Amino acid sequence: MTVTVPSKVNVHLAVGPARDDGYHELTTVFQALSLTDTVTVSVAEESSMHVAGEGEKIVPRDERNLAWRAVDVLAEHLDTTPAELGPVRIALEKGIPVAGGMAGGSADAAGALLALSTLWKLDLSRDELTRLAGKLGSDVPFSLVGGTALGTGRGEELLPVLTRHTFHWVLAFAQRGLSTPRVYQELDRLRDVGDPPSAVGDHDVVIEALASGDPHRLAELIGNDLQIAAVSLRPELRRTLRAGVEAGALAGLVSGSGPTCAFLCEDAESAVQVSARLSGAGVCRTVRVASGPVPGARVVEPDGGPSGGEPPWDPRPPQAHA
Ligand SMILES: C[C@](O)(CO)[C@H](O)COP(=O)(O)OP(=O)(O)OC[C@H]1O[C@@H](n2ccc(N)nc2=O)[C@H](O)[C@@H]1O
Numbered sequence: 001m002t003v004t005v006p007s008k009v010n011v012h013l014a015v016g017p018a019r020d021d022g023y024h025e026l027t028t029v030f031q032a033l034s035l036t037d038t039v040t041v042s043v044a045e046e047s048s049m050h051v052a053g054e055g056e057k058i059v060p061r062d063e064r065n066l067a068w069r070a071v072d073v074l075a076e077h078l079d080t081t082p083a084e085l086g087p088v089r090i091a092l093e094k095g096i097p098v099a100g101g102m103a104g105g106s107a108d109a110a111g112a113l114l115a116l117s118t119l120w121k122l123d124l125s126r127d128e129l130t131r132l133a134g135k136l137g138s139d140v141p142f143s144l145v146g147g148t149a150l151g152t153g154r155g156e157e158l159l160p161v162l163t164r165h166t167f168h169w170v171l172a173f174a175q176r177g178l179s180t181p182r183v184y185q186e187l188d189r190l191r192d193v194g195d196p197p198s199a200v201g202d203h204d205v206v207i208e209a210l211a212s213g214d215p216h217r218l219a220e221l222i223g224n225d226l227q228i229a230a231v232s233l234r235p236e237l238r239r240t241l242r243a244g245v246e247a248g249a250l251a252g253l254v255s256g257s258g259p260t261c262a263f264l265c266e267d268a269e270s271a272v273q274v275s276a277r278l279s280g281a282g283v284c285r286t287v288r289v290a291s292g293p294v295p296g297a298r299v300v301e302p303d304g305g306p307s308g309g310e311p312p313w314d315p316r317p318p319q320a321h322a
C-alpha cells in the first residue's frame with residue numbers, strides 16, 4: 001500500500017505566547033506543495049523501516065521515526081499492541097528535506113497513518129484519522145488534509161481555505177537542518193530581549209490574496225514570525241533570502257521553523273528561471289520547484305498513479321473545526 005504525502009509551507013505564521021504545555025499558540029496559513037514523500041507499507045515476516053532519498057543517512061529507522069510512531073498511535077486507538085497488529089515493512093521515499101521546516105517527518109507520520117489504516121482495513125473516519133494525527137505532531141493533521149488551511153491551537157486545529165489558483169514556489173534546501181524546538185526557544189529568547197512580539201500582519205488579508213490568485217498581492221503579505229529566530233541561528237539564511245529575490249522571485253521567507261527558504265514566483269516559467277539562477281548562486285545545498293495547493297495524503301496505485309475510485313479516505317479537509 002503506497003501513500004504520497006505533500007510538504008507544506010506556512011505562507012503566514014503568527015506565533016503567540018508560550019502555553020503552559022510548552023507549545024505556542026499559533027495562527028498560520030498552511031499551503032501543501034507538490035514536493036512529496038511516499039510511504040509504502042506491507043505485511044512482513046518481521047517489522048522493518050527503510051529510508052531512501054532526502055536525509056537517508058540521518059533519518060532514524062527505529063521507534064524515533066515518526067512513521068513508526070504511527071503504528072503505536074493506531075495500536076493505542078484500537079486498544080491493542082503493535083505486536084498484535086503484526087509485523088509491517090515501512091519504506092519511505094523522501095523528497096522533503098529533513099528538519100527543513102516543510103513537515104518532512106510529519107508527512108511520513110500522516111502517510112503511515114493512512115497507509116496502515118488502509119492496509120489493515122480499519123475503516124477510520126477522516127475526523128478520527130485527523131485526531132490521531134494530532135497526537136503525532138502539530139503539523140501532522142495538515143499533512144493529512146492538505147490543500148490550504150488556517151491552522152490554530154498548536155497548528156493542529158484546521159479550517160479549510162478554498163483557493164482555486166495554483167501558486168509557484170522555488171525551495172532552497174540548506175546544508176543541514178534546524179531543530180524545531182530550538183527555533184521556538186530562540187524566538188522566546190529574542191522576545192525576552194525586546195524583539196517585536198509579532199512581525200506578521202493579519203491572516204484575513206493573506207486568505208483574500210490566496211483566493212484572488214494574484215501572486216503579486218500574496219507576495220506583499222507572506223510572513224513568518226519564526227524567521228527572525230531561524231536567521232538568528234543561521235545568519236547565512238539572510239544571503240539565501242536576498243539571492244532568491246535577486247534571482248527574480250516576488251518574495252521569499254523561511255518555511256516554518258526553517259532552514260528551507262521558500263520563494264513565491266510569478267508563474268511556472270518564472271519559477272524555473274529563478275531555480276536555475278538560485279542553484280548557481282552558491283547560497284544553498286540544492287533547489288526544487290514546487291506548486292500548491294495540492295491534496296493531502298493520498299493512496300496511490302501500485303503503478304504510482306492516483307487511485308481510480310474515491311480514496312478509502314477522502315483527502316478533502318475535514319469540516320471546519322469549532
Ligand atoms: C513550525 C511549524 O512547522 C509550523 O507549522 C510547526 O509549529 C511545528 O510542528 P511540528 O514539527 O509538528 O511540532 P511538534 O512535533 O508538535 O512539536 C515539536 C516542538 O516544537 C515546539 N512547538 C511546536 C508547535 C507549536 N505550536 N509550538 C511549539 O512551541 C515545541 O517545543 C514542541 O515540543
Ligand SMILES: Nc1ncnc2c1ncn2[C@@H]1O[C@H](COP(=O)(O)OP(=O)(O)OP(=O)(O)O)[C@@H](O)[C@H]1O
Pocket residue numbers: 055058059060064065066067092097098099100101102103104105106108109139177178180256257258
Ligand atoms: N520520517 C522522518 N522523516 C524525517 N525526519 C524524521 C522522521 N522521523 C523522525 N525524524 C526526526 O525528526 C526530526 C525533525 O524532522 P522533520 O523533517 O519532521 O522536521 P521539519 O520538516 O522541520 O518538521 P516541521 O516542519 O514539522 O517542524 C529530524 O531531525 C529527524 O531526526
